[in-house]
Amino acid sequence: MTDTSPTVIAVGYGGPDVLRVIEIDPGDPGPGEVLLDIRAAAVNPIDWKLYAPSPHADPTRLPMRLGFEVAGVVAAVGPSVRWLSPGDEVIAWRVRGGYTGRLVVPEQVTVRKPASLDWAAASGLLLTGATAVHTLTATRTGTGDVVLVHGGSGGVGRMVVQLAALRGARVIATASPASHDDLRALGAEPVAYGTGLVERVREAAGAPVTVAIDTVGSDEALDSSVELVADRTRIATIAGFARAAGLGVLALGGGPGADPGTQVREAARAQLVELAADQALDVAVAGVYPLDQVALAHEVSRAGHARGKLVLTP
Numbered sequence: 192m193t194d195t196s197p198t199v200i201a202v203g204y205g206g207p208d209v210l211r212v213i214e215i216d217p218g219d220p221g222p223g224e225v226l227l228d229i230r231a232a233a234v235n236p237i238d239w240k241l242y243a244p245s246p247h248a249d250p251t252r253l254p255m256r257l258g259f260e261v262a263g264v265v266a267a268v269g270p271s272v273r274w275l276s277p278g279d280e281v282i283a284w285r286v287r288g289g290y291t292g293r294l295v296v297p298e299q300v301t302v303r304k305p306a307s308l309d310w311a312a313a314s315g316l317l318l319t320g321a322t323a324v325h326t327l328t329a330t331r332t333g334t335g336d337v338v339l340v341h342g343g344s345g346g347v348g349r350m351v352v353q354l355a356a357l358r359g360a361r362v363i364a365t366a367s368p369a370s371h372d373d374l375r376a377l378g379a380e381p382v383a384y385g386t387g388l389v390e391r392v393r394e395a396a397g398a399p400v401t402v403a404i405d406t407v408g409s410d411e412a413l414d415s416s417v418e419l420v421a422d423r424t425r426i427a428t429i430a431g432f433a434r435a436a437g438l439g440v441l442a443l444g445g446g447p448g449a450d451p452g453t454q455v456r457e458a459a460r461a462q463l464v465e466l467a468a469d470q471a472l473d474v475a476v477a478g479v480y481p482l483d484q485v486a487l488a489h490e491v492s493r494a495g496h497a498r499g500k501l502v503l504t505p
């Protein structure tokens with residue numbers, strides 16, 4: 192029997208005011224599972240989108256647990272666990288219900304946490320990093336490409352910028368001016384989004400833009416991408432799904448399952464951790480909040496300008 196731990200649930204569909212913290216027994220690890228003492232759980236926009244009002248809102252999914260990625264210490268292991276022992280420090284993604292103090296997860300979703308990575312950064316590495324790898328793989332980005340990244344200052348965008356540069360591409364990234372120095376430090380050429388975007392990108396590029404990766408989903412991001420990039424199979428969006436098919440650009444998601452995109456994402460775990468351990472990949476942490484301030488963290492995330500990962504600590 193394990194102790195209960197504080198756990199975030201959404202009790203309805205709406206804004207962050209539907210969030211509660213209650214005590215839940217995490218249970219014991221079964222075969223192939225480990226119990227984690229969670230040190231940090233990263234916030235992603237999908238977390239608050241899941242309980243946002245929508246025509247597809249399903250009351251049978253309430254109360255809803257939240258949180259897809261965590262970092263923590265193995266507290267106990269179940270039968271036939273192969274690699275992990277109590278005391279091991281790990282990152283886990285993709286998990287269900289990560290906004291909690293203790294969580295049972297399959298061993299196979301864990302990867303060892305490098306000592307050089309702090310808990311907050313570790314928790315926020317994999318969902319954004321794996322999404323970025325998927326966008327770059329799907330668009331066949333490599334040496335010689337000129338890549339436009341919409342939302343380069345966001346959680347996913349910063350990963351796309353860094354990983355595209357590591358692949359030898361030239362990177363132009365849109366962001367608010369407050370993030371332009373950060374983007375330059377990551378190897379990108381920043382441009383402001385808003386009226387005149389296409390002209391600013393053309394001037395910055397001085398050459399054809401060959402790839403566009405949209406992490407924003409706005410009309411501006413999609414329309415400028417198709418105006419600037421000749422080959423629509425080299426334009427990908429992770430947020431503008433409603434118009435993607437009509438424009439003939441790639442719409443990339445990453446749910447559970449065996450589709451090729453999910454496989455690309457899951458296979459990226461080890462490489463992402465290695466790069467972060469070597470400080471070749473930076474995770475910016477914009478804010479760390481105790482679990483009982485989850486509503487505040489979600490307000491900041493929903494505003495869309497966090498400039499890094501938001502992280503909860505139990």
Ligand SMILES: NC(=O)c1ccc[n+]([C@@H]2O[C@H](COP(=O)([O-])OP(=O)(O)OC[C@H]3O[C@@H](n4cnc5c(N)ncnc54)[C@H](OP(=O)(O)O)[C@@H]3O)[C@@H](O)[C@H]2O)c1
Binds near residue numbers: 318342344348367
């Ligand atoms: N399909 C998938 O598999 C997948 C996976 C992960 C995320 N996502 C989605 O991708 C989106 C981004 O996620 P994230 O974690 O990177 O979010 P985030 O960290 O909150 O970043 C938001 C980004 O959007 C930019 N932005 C905000 N308003 C903008 C505007 N009006 N025009 C242009 N850019 C604007 C911000 O730039 P400034 O702050 O510089 O203004 C920032 O770079 C979310 O919708 C998320 O749900 C999808």
